[in-house]
Amino acid sequence: MSKARWTDTGGGEGPLWSFRVGEVEVFPIREVDYFVDPAEFFPQLATESWTDGAFYTREPFTHDGRILLNQEAHLLRTPDRLILVDAGGGNGKPRNGGVFDRADRPFLEQFARAGVSLGDIDTVVFTHLHVDHVGFATSADGRGGWEPTFPNARYLVVREEFDWWTGPDGARAMQRTGDYIADSILPLRDAGVLDLIEADHVLSPQVHLVPAFGHTPGNVYLVVESAGQRALFAGDMLHHGVQLERPEWSIRYCVVPGDSADQRRRLLERAADSGDLLVPAHFPFPAAGYVRRAERGFTYTFLDV
16 A cells, blocks of 8 residues: 655645545645643553653653654645535634634634635534534624524534533533523534434445444544545544553543443554554644554554644
8 A cells, every 4th residue: 555645735824734545635734832741641550550750751742751742634636625624713713712712813813824715515424523623613693693604515424422511421521611502513413413423324435434332432433445545534532552552551531431442442453453553533744654563552653744
């Protein structure tokens, strides 16, 4: 399988990098880098420790002892579709503190640098419905409410995922962040543009979903396959390099940690054995890279920029 390569599309306020998976061009739409205490994400650190000198204890995965998280979505330009994978944290939305509370970031402006208007996007697909994957799906309507950001798109979410987050368990889970479903997902339903889909949904001849329930009850990842190349868009199945060495470590915010760990190991084994490009949502830029088996767990080689 031939390797993906980055190109500089130029224009705008500097480069917007892209890479190709066969006929599919991929644009990372970056929102923000932020840093968190490792123990906030990994409860295992209460009784275990990182391996001294391991690759994930250094740059770019870790800075001054804190985890670096890159917040990014991905725009896929297929031969006949424009698909946005996840929709970031959003701007101007009230949250219970944290990096996404009433944010103001140049996320949407990046689409023009890819030669795309917001009205050109025909599909927005959510890997899952956590706060940092849905926010830019809607924008302020000027009347105190929220409306779809991408006016000509259908918005896709797995039925089990929608049902869980709109039920009592989801309501309890959102006490930490605030009710982002109310401002980022329900307005899509009310506008008639939200489609509830099966977890193995086929979006186009090049793009399909794979069920990977665990991180959330309807979590999926995307497979992009074209012209002999394949990439796996992992969403939140991995957050940090320590999970390459220790796939059994699920983050504190996984709904079913054991299932999440099982799915993560399956994904890493698939990527290592096939040579497929892996594209997590939160790894340091450029995020995309290749997985190899190691004496303990797996290692990672980032795609050259």
